[in-house]
Amino acid sequence: MPKYKIKVNGTEQELDVDNEMPLLWALRDVLGLVGTKYGCGIAQCGACTVHIDDAPVRSCSVRVSDVTGRSIRTIEGLSEGSRLHSLQQAWIEVDVAQCGYCQAGQLMSAAALLKDNPDPSDADIDVAMAGNYCRCGTYNRIRSAIHTAAAYENAASQAPDLRQDLA
Numbered sequence: 001m002p003k004y005k006i007k008v009n010g011t012e013q014e015l016d017v018d019n020e021m022p023l024l025w026a027l028r029d030v031l032g033l034v035g036t037k038y039g040c041g042i043a044q045c046g047a048c049t050v051h052i053d054d055a056p057v058r059s060c061s062v063r064v065s066d067v068t069g070r071s072i073r074t075i076e077g078l079s080e081g082s083r084l085h086s087l088q089q090a091w092i093e094v095d096v097a098q099c100g101y102c103q104a105g106q107l108m109s110a111a112a113l114l115k116d117n118p119d120p121s122d123a124d125i126d127v128a129m130a131g132n133y134c135r136c137g138t139y140n141r142i143r144s145a146i147h148t149a150a151a152y153e154n155a156a157s158q159a160p161d162l163r164q165d166l167a
């Protein structure tokens with residue numbers, strides 16, 4: 001089998017996998033990064049969202065062979081060192097998750113949004129998050145948490161003190 005090199009959460013990985021293997025399979029079954037979830041498998045639900053070179057992508061529908069040499073970030077790499085990402089802190093404070101299954105994908109889409117738009121409106125959020133489904137209907141809390149995280153980021157002097165330390 002061919003070997004593909006990708007960088008995942010800052011670490012170079014060499015994957016000896018079939019050239020048709022979706023990135024999601026490689027992340028979960030080969031690298032053991034099971035935070036990224038399988039939902040529909042056809043790029044419709046957003047549960048499998050990761051970043052490829054900072055852009056949100058449905059990992060169920062991208063082959064490893066198509067992302068060789070690229071930089072991947074998963075939910076396991078969202079925190080900043082030992083500190084929660086501001087979105088993770090906001091998710092806790094707003095108590096967003098219900099069953100939790102969709103939430104890794106929601107967070108990765110939200111992180112991509114805030115990187116491009118640090119102060120999104122409700123309409124901006126609705127557009128950016130439209131491809132991430134939540135069967136538990138946590139949409140209002142997701143929107144609230146994104147605003148909360150944006151406020152953390154925009155009050156940078158307070159943000160570091162508000163986030164929990166993972167260590």
Ligand code: FES
Pocket residue numbers: 037038039040041042043044045046047048049058059060061
């Ligand atoms: S599992 Fe990839 S979009 Fe649903």
Ligand code: FES
Pocket residue numbers: 097098099100101102103133134135136137138
């Ligand atoms: S929290 Fe249950 S599917 Fe979103």
